[in-house]
Amino acid sequence: MRRVDVAFSVVMIVVVSVYGGCKGVEAPPPPLITSMEFKRDLYNGNGCLEYSWGSEGKRRLIQLSPNRKEGEGQGPMANDASQVQVHALTNGQYSLKEWQFPSGPAHPSPVVGATVELKEIEAVGTVFYEDRSSATDTKALVPMAVKCPAGTAQVSVVDPEITRLEPRMVARNTPVTITVTGSNFTRDSVVLIDGANPTTQYVSASMLEAELGADDTARPGKRGVAVHAAKHATTSNAVTLTIE
Numbered sequence: 001m002r003r004v005d006v007a008f009s010v011v012m013i014v015v016v017s018v019y020g021g022c023k024g025v026e027a028p029p030p031p032l033i034t035s036m037e038f039k040r041d042l043y044n045g046n047g048c049l050e051y052s053w054g055s056e057g058k059r060r061l062i063q064l065s066p067n068r069k070e071g072e073g074q075g076p077m078a079n080d081a082s083q084v085q086v087h088a089l090t091n092g093q094y095s096l097k098e099w100q101f102p103s104g105p106a107h108p109s110p111v112v113g114a115t116v117e118l119k120e121i122e123a124v125g126t127v128f129y130e131d132r133s134s135a136t137d138t139k140a141l142v143p144m145a146v147k148c149p150a151g152t153a154q155v156s157v158v159d160p161e162i163t164r165l166e167p168r169m170v171a172r173n174t175p176v177t178i179t180v181t182g183s184n185f186t187r188d189s190v191v192l193i194d195g196a197n198p199t200t201q202y203v204s205a206s207m208l209e210a211e212l213g214a215d216d217t218a219r220p221g222k223r224g225v226a227v228h229a230a231k232h233a234t235t236s237n238a239v240t241l242t243i244e
Contacts, residue, residue: 036049036060036072037072037114037116038062038071038115039070040119047063047118048146049088049089050062050089051084052085052087054082054084054100061148063148081110082107082127083102083111084101084127085100086125088148090145090146093143095144096123097146099123099139101125101127101136101139102127107127110129110130111127111128112129114126114127114128124137125137160228160229160235161236162180162225162226162227162238162239163181163182164181165225166178166179166181168241168242169242170217170243170244172220173217174214175211177211178212178225179208180209180210180227182206182207185202185204185227186202186205189229191208191210191228192224192227192235193212193225193241198210198212199211208227221242222240223243224241225238225240
C-alpha cells in the first residue's frame, strides 16, 4: 500500500511540475541606450564621427585613435529630436558626409540614443526611441579624405537670400509657377507668399519653384515673397510679387 502511495506522489509531483511550475517568464525590455556610441572593426588610421541631434544647433564629435575600438559621446539634450545628422564620418580610408538617419518622416517618439558601426565600406546607424522602438539605416562609404575636426564646433547657420523672382507680375485668376533665385536654400526651404505656404519644389541651393493656383492669384495687389528654412527657423529678405 505504501508503494502505491509513493508512486502516486511521484506522479503528482511530475504533473504539477509540468503544468504548474514551468510557466514562461517574460524577459524585461532591453535598457535604453542614452548616448551616442561609435563602433568600428578597422584599425587603420584614426576614425571620427561628427554629428548632431536633429533639433540641436551644436555638433558633437567622437574621435578614435588606432588603439581604440569604440567611443562614446554625449546623449541627446532635446526631447523633440527624432533623427541624427552626421556631418563627417571616416575610418581613415573611406568616408561620407551629410548622412541623416533614419531616413523618412520624423518618428513621433524622441530619440534617446544612437549607435554607428563603422565597417570597411559601409556604416550602419541605429537610433533608439523613448518608446523603446528603434530604426536602422545603412550607408555606403566612398574613398574620400575627410579630416577629423579638432573638436566640437558651433554649426554655422546662414540665412537664405532672394536675389530674383520670375515672373514678378502675374495676371489675376491665372495659375503660375514662380521661380525664386538666390542662395543658401536647403531641401527643407519653403516659399512664403504673405505668410502662406504654396507647394514648393527644391531645385538647387540657389533655386526654388512655387506653384500658385488660380485661387492664389484671384485678388489683385502686391504680395510679399520670402523663403523660410524650417530646420534653422531662418527667413530670407522679402521681394514683391504683383497681381494685376
